[in-house]
Amino acid sequence: MEKRGLKHHRGRVGEALREEIETLVEGELADPRIGLVSVTSVHVADDGRSAEVWVNVEGDDVEADRSLEGLEGAREYIRHELVERLHIRRAPELYFRLDRAEQAKARVEELLEREKRRRKSRKETSGDQV
16 A cells, blocks of 8 residues: 555655646747647656656647647657756656546536527427417
């Protein structure tokens, strides 16, 4: 069973990595392939040697793929900067993943709103017939 302190430590490390990667992506990466990217979360593996970086990309799938390609190209630079900024011995191997939670959330809200309008219109038409 994992010790609670170790899990808490990984969470703090993940949050520190998220903040620094977001800062790098927003201001210091000059790759034209990288569009409007925000880092939503970083999940550090149990051994601390790798981390999944979940990013949200504004735009369509083509822009998202292009941005992920740019992030993959800048991976070693980002790792080097993390070592320098966070004063850690070795940065984890980074794996960039596309976070579709915002798009899914927007789609669910759209469907719920559509159903709400549909029920309202049914209620109004059934009230007119009585």
